[in-house]
Amino acid sequence: MSAVLAEADVQTAGANAAASGTAIVLFGTGVVGGALLKLLNTPAAASLRLVGAANSRRQQTSAEQLADRALREKLKSHGDPRDDATLLRALDTSGAAVKVIIDATANANLAARHADWLARGYHVVTANKALAGGELPGWRALQAAVAQGGRYGDAATVGAGLPVLSTLRRLRACGDALLTLEGVFSGSLSYLFNQYDGSQPFSGLLREARKLGYTEPDPRSDLSGEDVARKLLIIARNAGFALGTDEVEVESLVPEALRSVDTDSFLARLEELDEPLARRHAEAKARGGVLRFLARLNQRGKARVGLVEVPATHPAARLYGTDNQFALTTTRYHSQPLVIQGPGAGPEVTAQALLGDVLALT
Numbered sequence: 001m002s003a004v005l006a007e008a009d010v011q012t013a014g015a016n017a018a019a020s021g022t023a024i025v026l027f028g029t030g031v032v033g034g035a036l037l038k039l040l041n042t043p044a045a046a047s048l049r050l051v052g053a054a055n056s057r058r059q060q061t062s063a064e065q066l067a068d069r070a071l072r073e074k075l076k077s078h079g080d081p082r083d084d085a086t087l088l089r090a091l092d093t094s095g096a097a098v099k100v101i102i103d104a105t106a107n108a109n110l111a112a113r114h115a116d117w118l119a120r121g122y123h124v125v126t127a128n129k130a131l132a133g134g135e136l137p138g139w140r141a142l143q144a145a146v147a148q149g150g151r152y153g154d155a156a157t158v159g160a161g162l163p164v165l166s167t168l169r170r171l172r173a174c175g176d177a178l179l180t181l182e183g184v185f186s187g188s189l190s191y192l193f194n195q196y197d198g199s200q201p202f203s204g205l206l207r208e209a210r211k212l213g214y215t216e217p218d219p220r221s222d223l224s225g226e227d228v229a230r231k232l233l234i235i236a237r238n239a240g241f242a243l244g245t246d247e248v249e250v251e252s253l254v255p256e257a258l259r260s261v262d263t264d265s266f267l268a269r270l271e272e273l274d275e276p277l278a279r280r281h282a283e284a285k286a287r288g289g290v291l292r293f294l295a296r297l298n299q300r301g302k303a304r305v306g307l308v309e310v311p312a313t314h315p316a317a318r319l320y321g322t323d324n325q326f327a328l329t330t331t332r333y334h335s336q337p338l339v340i341q342g343p344g345a346g347p348e349v350t351a352q353a354l355l356g357d358v359l360a361l362t
């Protein structure tokens, strides 16, 4: 069985899981983790056993509490103090053949533990991009752990589960190679720029995107281009380009004055985004163009993410909602790129990507 998870594996999952027993611990019960908890209560997840769940401050390992449909809400005020060791012990003592840690946080310290968890025999399924899309040594440690047999479910890290990484791996397994990559890799920025026409403030749309669960916990991770850069790095690295974080040119949409304030202050000052973006929008419109936040990797490994004015005929100008678009030019898809497109953010699709990766392990 390969070390990374293929979509096809999911099909036989339910029956196998019942036979082998799969125990899971969930880190993060926010927007994505909360949606996953709902999915765990559906027949699709009947073979999985939740033995621990945690938010940043509290955790639960009692079977009775974990079975409570209000678990996410209750964890906000009730539960044991956070302690990773107790959660891992719940996996160890579960008697399950397959032990899975699900990371539905954006916490870099937690992501830094993925390789260690894999080395200790746990499988890891993650929506958290901080390791694979972070500093190169972290990516290399992850690859080393995967080479030793650890299995890493990463579908949710790119395109919120769109079949991007699995397609890329399949192409590579056939000897194909990625030449260039271009597209819209952010669901929230897609949602924002697909709708923004200058008639309403950008900050209002951003509040909406946040309410719908499309943005990162701190929306500056989206607006700064950091989240898109991480996705670009994850794809590029999976395609064999060992790019460092400093090799991606990143354009930030966050005004200088808002970059180092705390999250609450930033959220209280969103209107400061409006004027510069209204100006850029008006300039693009006057030339018949639209603004899109694009990621690009060329054949020499040069990578850039940022706001680009594109003509109305550009493929990225014809996206809707949270659509992501990944155009892969490869040695075999060279006259026309292979394009993967669809909703690229949102709790339900992302939680489904996590569940699919867990089921594929069994």
Ligand SMILES: NC(=O)C1=CN([C@@H]2O[C@H](COP(=O)(O)OP(=O)(O)OC[C@H]3O[C@@H](n4cnc5c(N)ncnc54)[C@H](O)[C@@H]3O)[C@@H](O)[C@H]2O)C=CC1
Binding pocket: 027, 028, 029, 030, 031, 032, 033, 054, 055, 056, 057, 104, 105, 106, 107, 110, 127, 128, 129, 156, 157, 160, 187, 213, 214, 215, 216, 217, 344, 345, 346, 347, 350
């Ligand atoms: N929202 C979306 O559409 C998508 C999100 N993702 C990723 O999913 C992850 C979670 O995103 P959201 O659910 O939107 O964020 P959120 O802010 O709603 O939830 C984060 C959760 O992580 C918990 N947490 C933080 N540190 C923790 C720790 N050390 N131990 C246990 N729990 C901890 C928080 O208490 C919270 O429950 C992020 O990495 C994000 O990039 C990936 C694809 C799509």
Ligand SMILES: N[C@@H](CC=O)C(=O)O
Binding pocket: 157, 159, 160, 185, 186, 187, 188, 189, 214, 215, 216, 222, 227, 344, 345, 346
């Ligand atoms: N905040 C992210 C969520 C998915 O990774 C985005 O907007 O794409």
